[in-house]
Amino acid sequence: MKYTTFSREQNDALKEPMFFGNPVNVSRYDQQKYPIFEQLIEKQLSFFWRPEEVDVSKDRIDYQSLPAHEQHIFISNLKYQTLLDSIQGRSPNVALLPLVSIPELETWIETWAFSETIHSRSYTHIIRNIVKDPSEIFDDIVLNEEILKRAEDISGYYDELIDATRQYQEFGEGEHTLPSGETITVSLRALKRKLYMCVMSVNVLEAIRFYVSFACSFAFAERELMEGNAKIIRLIARDEALHLTSTQHMINIMASGEDDPEMAEIAIECHQDAIEVFRFAAEQEKAWASYLFKDGSMIGLNEAILSQYVEYITNVRMQAIGLPKIFETSENPIPWINTWLASDSVQVAPQEVEVSSYLVGQIDNSVDVDDLSDFSL
Amino acid sequence: MTDNPNDKPSTKRPWVFIQGQQAFQFDAQQHDSLLEAMEAHKVPVHFECRSGYCGACRTTTLDGDVNYQHQPIAFIRKGEILPCCCQPTTDITLVQD
Numbered sequence: 001m002k003y004t005t006f007s008r009e010q011n012d013a014l015k016e017p018m019f020f021g022n023p024v025n026v027s028r029y030d031q032q033k034y035p036i037f038e039q040l041i042e043k044q045l046s047f048f049w050r051p052e053e054v055d056v057s058k059d060r061i062d063y064q065s066l067p068a069h070e071q072h073i074f075i076s077n078l079k080y081q082t083l084l085d086s087i088q089g090r091s092p093n094v095a096l097l098p099l100v101s102i103p104e105l106e107t108w109i110e111t112w113a114f115s116e117t118i119h120s121r122s123y124t125h126i127i128r129n130i131v132k133d134p135s136e137i138f139d140d141i142v143l144n145e146e147i148l149k150r151a152e153d154i155s156g157y158y159d160e161l162i163d164a165t166r167q168y169q170e171f172g173e174g175e176h177t178l179p180s181g182e183t184i185t186v187s188l189r190a191l192k193r194k195l196y197m198c199v200m201s202v203n204v205l206e207a208i209r210f211y212v213s214f215a216c217s218f219a220f221a222e223r224e225l226m227e228g229n230a231k232i233i234r235l236i237a238r239d240e241a242l243h244l245t246s247t248q249h250m251i252n253i254m255a256s257g258e259d260d261p262e263m264a265e266i267a268i269e270c271h272q273d274a275i276e277v278f279r280f281a282a283e284q285e286k287a288w289a290s291y292l293f294k295d296g297s298m299i300g301l302n303e304a305i306l307s308q309y310v311e312y313i314t315n316v317r318m319q320a321i322g323l324p325k326i327f328e329t330s331e332n333p334i335p336w337i338n339t340w341l342a343s344d345s346v347q348v349a350p351q352e353v354e355v356s357s358y359l360v361g362q363i364d365n366s367v368d369v370d371d372l373s374d375f376s377l
Numbered sequence: 378m379t380d381n382p383n384d385k386p387s388t389k390r391p392w393v394f395i396q397g398q399q400a401f402q403f404d405a406q407q408h409d410s411l412l413e414a415m416e417a418h419k420v421p422v423h424f425e426c427r428s429g430y431c432g433a434c435r436t437t438t439l440d441g442d443v444n445y446q447h448q449p450i451a452f453i454r455k456g457e458i459l460p461c462c463c464q465p466t467t468d469i470t471l472v473q474d
Contacts, residue, residue, distance in 0.1 A: 039450050043430060241431035248432065248452045316423060319474070320432055320452065332423070341425040 002169055003098045013102050017260040018253060019195060020188065021101030028103055034253065037108040040246050044111050047242070049235050051122035056129045056228030063130040063226065069295035074226065076292055077216040079141050081236075082123045083151055084209060086141075088116040088243075091158040092202070098165055099195060108246060115239045122232045129228075146291045150209070150284060157201040161194045189262060196254060196266050200274050203247035204281045207317040208310070210240045211337075212285045215309055216292065218340040219301040230340070237341055244317070251321045275318070279326055282314040301334070308333040391441070394470040395420060403465050411443065411460035411469075421473070422460060429462035436460055441469025 007025040014033045016022060032038050066074065092113045100106045127134045141147055167176075167186050177183050214237050221230030257264025289306040297303070312332050315325035332338070390402040393414070401418040408414040412434055415422045425433035432451030436458055443463035451459055 036450065039448075043450055238426070241426050242450070245430055245432055245451050252452050252454075316433060320435065338424055341431070342427045343430075 016101040017263075018102060018105055018250065019096075019099045020192060020260070023098075024101060024103050024106045026103070027107065029107070032104045033102050034104060034249075036249050037102075037104040037246070040242055040249075041104070041108050041111050044108075044115055044239065044242055047115070047235075047239055049118070051118070051125035051232060054122075054125075054228055054231045054235075056126055056232070059126070059226050059228045060130050062220075066225070067296075069293075070220075070298050072295055073216060073292050073298060074220060074229075075137060076144075076146075077213050078123060078127065078229075079137060079144065079147055080150070080288070081210075081213045081217075081233075082120065082138070083141055083147055084154070084205060084213070085116050085119040085123065087151070087155055087158070088202075088205070089113055089120050091155070092116075095158045095161050095165070095198060096195075098169070112243055112246060115243075119236050119239070122236065126229050126232060146288065150288070153280070153284065154201065154205055154209075157194075157198040161191075161198040164191050164194050189266070192260075192263060193266050193270065196251075196263065196270055197273060197277070199247055199250050199254070200270070200277050201281075203244065203251060203317070203321065204277055206240055206244040206247055207320075208278070208281055208313055209285060210237075210244075211313050212288070212306065212310055214240075214340070215306060215334055215337055216301065218337055219298060219334075221340070222300055222336055223298075234340055238343055241341070248320055255322065271323075274321075275323055275326065278314055278318050278323065282310050282327070285310045300336075305333050309337075391465040392468040393465060394468070396473060397470070400471075403469075405464055409464075410446070411458070411463055411465055415460055424461055427461045429459050432459065434459055434461045437472040437474075439470040439472060441465055442467045443469065 004023055007023045009022045009025070011022045011025070013024070013026075013028070014031060016033070018034070029038055063071065063074065090113065092109045096109050097106060100109060124134065127137050131137060164186075167184060168188070168191050171184075171186050173186050173188055175183060175185050214233055217226070217230055217233040220226040251267075253259050254263040255267035286307045289303045289310065292306070293301075293303040308329055309332065311327035311329040315327050315329065318325050390404050392402055393400050393411070400420060401414065403411060403414050408417060410427075412422060412424060412427065422436065423433045425431040427434075429445070429447055429449030430451055432453070435451065435453060438456055438458055442465070443458050444466045445459075445463045447462055449459045449462050453459060
């Protein structure tokens, strides 16, 4: 029950479940129970980028020429993105690492959270460039009621899981009376349930909440405004697609029961709760759309269109993990967003400041003798 | 080569059926992926990354086989394909929701 940073148990990692088995001891990747997590790590590493590679200097001029209500949309959106990545840069590590039991998943979680910290650093890069005093923006994130409402919902699942894990590690299963007189019941099944719902909520964050914010960022760039920002957001979106895929894999592996039969029971028990997590987040995102456009719309995007996109993307993401869709909408009201989300439509000219399709560290080691057959001396 | 849709196995230009309707023939000379061909034939399909890692184009199939140019990273169940990174190798029937 107690977490150890190096378990002496001579276990076979291939027989461990993803979570709640023995803590990982040797970080080895020569064998994998779920090779998909190793593939995700490699893909994420090949996506590596740094905010400083992207020139955002023109955005300052663009920003100053925006009308006040569009500045509100841009800055509020950026604040929301900053909040999401602040949470994601640490929470997968803090909440999930103490529970994980296979090395490839452990390393994927660390790689995932690390990439979120790059995103956080890039918001500072953007904000520093467009305003004189970044503190005005950052300080408001913990004051702004609209942002706090979402923060509470997103971090709530993580915090509950972290607290339940702590109790499990400290007391073990059973009924316990705390020094305060309070009686608590600790059960592994209840903890597994918290994990399942936490991963579900993270999936919603990665798969819906982020995409609503991307829509706003790209709507500016569609008008050739704030393009440095959009270049960065495009790199972030590429990373987020991997993160949402990883949470979909985790959810589907859990639900399949092949990994931990109890998790499959929990997935069935939590079916309705999972639907409600999606529904609640979608409604919250629509309320956010109303806040963003409270002083006026922008060309190409308004409250109604963004709300319809929320419904569309919610349906798509629910079906991906085997949940029924909950909205009538089946059309993407902003098809242009896909051009920004497509990784192969990035036209790369040498004079561009950053090359987003450039894969760092991707080397083809499999050279056959036949490959050299055209050469002659 | 024949255009007969019943001529299943070794067709070089496999037929793509959608909801039981014969939709188009996939021509690898013209299109790198099934997704590109679907778009060219105005078949509505979701997409985002177009590289096999986001899963947005996930499509259910009733029969038929595909070949992936790159092994996709996105989650797919048995009977599902990612048109963005595959080519049909036999006649194939797609289901749209």
